[in-house]
Amino acid sequence: MFGAHRALLALLAGAAVGTAQAAPQEFSIDPANTHVHWEVKHFGTSTSRGRFDAISGSVTLDREAHSGSASFSIATAPISTGFAVFDGVLRGPYLLATQEYPSAYFVSQRFTFNGDALAAVSGEFTLRGVSQPLRLRALRFSCRQATEPAREICGGDFETEFNRSAFGITHSLPFVADKVHVLIQIEAVRQ
């Protein structure tokens, strides 16, 4: 009898652990392996690239329920194209207006799965004070057990594109294209 109780308790405890694993898990962004790169066509000829260097945020992921949510803040002033003059122009009032709009935001409560694989993250992107729906396609997404720190790390590559004019950024059109292609590297550490 006592043995049966114990077995039941152990089962319940096991179930509880199982549930805990299936419950939403919190991840915090690893800034060293999280970057937003963008690409834009210059004079229809070559691709100019730039990078936002300061991204913070968190992700909640429920791999059993195939759901998740994400909230990112991207500081607009720490932008890097490799050419200081461009960085200054990009921060200026005609483009990102970083003094007035120091952050861009992406908030999602819709994670789409293809089987067990994360396929897309849909949400709202706010840039220069304008919010628009945006869907990030997952090119690859996986989790690994890291040793230093001994935590699980999940991440991958995501991409999307938007027209900058939709956010009121029309300077240099049409010499610099309207369409901005965005490449996102993200790795996040389980909390």
Add this chain to the structure above:
Amino acid sequence: MTMTKTLLACLLAAGAVTAHAESATYAIDPSHTFVTFEANHMGTSTLRGRFDKKEGSVTIDKAGKSGKADITIDATSIDTGVAALDTHLKSKDFFNAAEFGSAKFSADKFAFSGDKVSEVTGTLTLLGKTQPVTLKASNFNCYNHPMLKREVCGGDFETTITRTQYGMSYGLAYGLPDNIRLLIQIEAVKQ
């Protein structure tokens, strides 16, 4: 006689045109010329970095469908957006920038598709080792720059190098890849 004279004049004019079209030298525009590399990080996400300092020139003979390129890349100007990673990449583990301050790309074989450059074949010298490299153009175009009042030619090129061929083998055992994709933006102004 008049006929001969006209023919001669025609031939001379043709000769002048040919001589004019023969070959033109273009100096690379450092604000629109960058080498970006992509490396898979621990099987999870794509790490990107960029070299910010470079110089060089390109000669293109559009009529003769040939060309030459010499581009020097400053190995100390690596920029990933993460200072600690930049320091590690410049160290002996990777680019050994103190000993090998620059990488050099020299090409003398230009393939054309119609009047557009489609491939550039030459050598890349990195860490003192020289290996053959072919850059494939994903876009090539020439345009008259409205502000510079000069012809600008350029495009996007890419290749994948195997870093161990240059003696760079750090981190292979930890899952850092041997194959590194290079994305090259280049625009050059007619001299």
